Amino acid sequence: MSTTHSQPDTPVDATAFALAMLLGRLDHYVETQAADMEMARVIGEQAATLDDLESRVVEIALRADPERDPHALRAAVREPLRRLRGEFGMSRLTTRLTP
Amino acid sequence: MLDIIRTATRPSATARILASLLVTAVGEFEAEAGELAMLFAIYPPHEAVDVDADAFEERADAMERRLARKPAGTRFAIIANEFAVGSPLSSECREVLARRNAIVHSGGRADKVYSASTGRERGDQEPTEANLEVTPGYFQDASDEMLIAMAAVVLDGIDAYETPGRSAIVAALGGAAYRLLLADRNKAALLICQRYVDDTSLEPRTSAMMRVNYWLALTRLGRGDEIIEQVRDWDTSALEDIFSLAKSVLLGDLDEAAELAEQIVASGATTRGALFAQPIFASLLE
Numbered sequence: 001m002s003t004t005h006s007q008p009d010t011p012v013d014a015t016a017f018a019l020a021m022l023l024g025r026l027d028h029y030v031e032t033q034a035a036d037m038e039m040a041r042v043i044g045e046q047a048a049t050l051d052d053l054e055s056r057v058v059e060i061a062l063r064a065d066p067e068r069d070p071h072a073l074r075a076a077v078r079e080p081l082r083r084l085r086g087e088f089g090m091s092r093l094t095t096r097l098t099p
Numbered sequence: 100m101l102d103i104i105r106t107a108t109r110p111s112a113t114a115r116i117l118a119s120l121l122v123t124a125v126g127e128f129e130a131e132a133g134e135l136a137m138l139f140a141i142y143p144p145h146e147a148v149d150v151d152a153d154a155f156e157e158r159a160d161a162m163e164r165r166l167a168r169k170p171a172g173t174r175f176a177i178i179a180n181e182f183a184v185g186s187p188l189s190s191e192c193r194e195v196l197a198r199r200n201a202i203v204h205s206g207g208r209a210d211k212v213y214s215a216s217t218g219r220e221r222g223d224q225e226p227t228e229a230n231l232e233v234t235p236g237y238f239q240d241a242s243d244e245m246l247i248a249m250a251a252v253v254l255d256g257i258d259a260y261e262t263p264g265r266s267a268i269v270a271a272l273g274g275a276a277y278r279l280l281l282a283d284r285n286k287a288a289l290l291i292c293q294r295y296v297d298d299t300s301l302e303p304r305t306s307a308m309m310r311v312n313y314w315l316a317l318t319r320l321g322r323g324d325e326i327i328e329q330v331r332d333w334d335t336s337a338l339e340d341i342f343s344l345a346k347s348v349l350l351g352d353l354d355e356a357a358e359l360a361e362q363i364v365a366s367g368a369t370t371r372g373a374l375f376a377q378p379i380f381a382s383l384l385e
Contacts (some may be wrong), residue, residue, distance in 0.1 A: 039120060040238045043235070050113050
């Protein structure tokens with residue numbers, strides 16, 4: 001924790017200094033909270049992208065669970081390629097690698 | 100297998116990022132509470148300020164030792180009980196701090212510590228511990244609660260110091276309220292402005308600005324109907340034209356307001372850009 005150890009000259013100045021510090025703290029906190037809220041807003045707007053991306057990864061990982069299906073590891077390779085083919089038209093690469 | 104189950108059942112990426120942001124925000128809140136407690140220890144409110152160097156250092160060191168590793172709730176209780184400034188945290192604010200602890204220590208689940216801290220007992224039939232998600236709406240409410248707690252202490256602190264320049268200080272505080280309105284933090288702006296709505300010791304301009312911003316915050320919070328009569332009865336004849344403009348906007352007389360805005364800009368009292376940058380007049384541009 002830090003503190004300001006500067007000493008004002010007179011009691012009247014000390015009161016003014018304390019008040020200035022109080023207002024300064026509020027200003028600082030308002031700015032901090034405004035920045036936090038802006039970050040939360042951006043995260044909220046990106047939510048669909050973030051969650052959609054993660055759910056696809058989880059879906060792929062579950063399909064690749066060797067205890068559920070010993071051959072599923074192939075799916076873990078094939079699935080991203082299928083998506084890439086859909087997104088970017090990498091049919092040549094997919095054809096070569098698909099079992 | 101366990102890793103996959105854990106991956107599949109954990110909160111979404113968005114919820115985890117927001118939870119992390121909440122932990123940061125509570126940390127900032129705790130730090131600010133510590134700074135305020137230090138300030139009041141060094142410059143005790145409600146009494147003549149002692150600037151004796153030894154006493155000054157002693158008070159600062161003693162408070163620093165007491166605040167070490169203490170959570171925000173304890174820090175606010177010290178401020179309220181020992182300096183008679185502000186009040187202990189609201190139950191809503193305590194819930195925010197308890198949720199932060201649950202996120203950090205219990206993987207975001209409502210454990211016994213959370214229930215004890217918030218007084219929210221879990222039902223006997225509940226098979227598993229509930230997930231404490233942080234949604235964008237929850238984050239906004241939590242941030243508002245912490246902001247209001249901070250503002251309440253600052254407002255009480257300002258009243259606790261004897262000073263001849265109070266009107267100027269409240270005018271500066273009006274600047275903070277304005278920035279809160281710009282950031283759409285209406286609850287905190289309302290708290291600040293409400294305190295000075297009927298304060299006759301202020302300069303007329305400061306008092307009028309507090310009044311307008313109080314009404315604007317209430318209107319934005321969907322409570323405009325509560326104050327419409329007060330706005331209608333407000334006599335702005337002795338004030339600058341910009342307050343008549345604010346009155347027209349608050350009453351929804353947008354045609355009259357647009358005409359008045361043109362007159363104010365034409366008179367050179369302000370520029371069009373400066374006028375419409377103010378949140379209350381933004382509706383005139385729509």
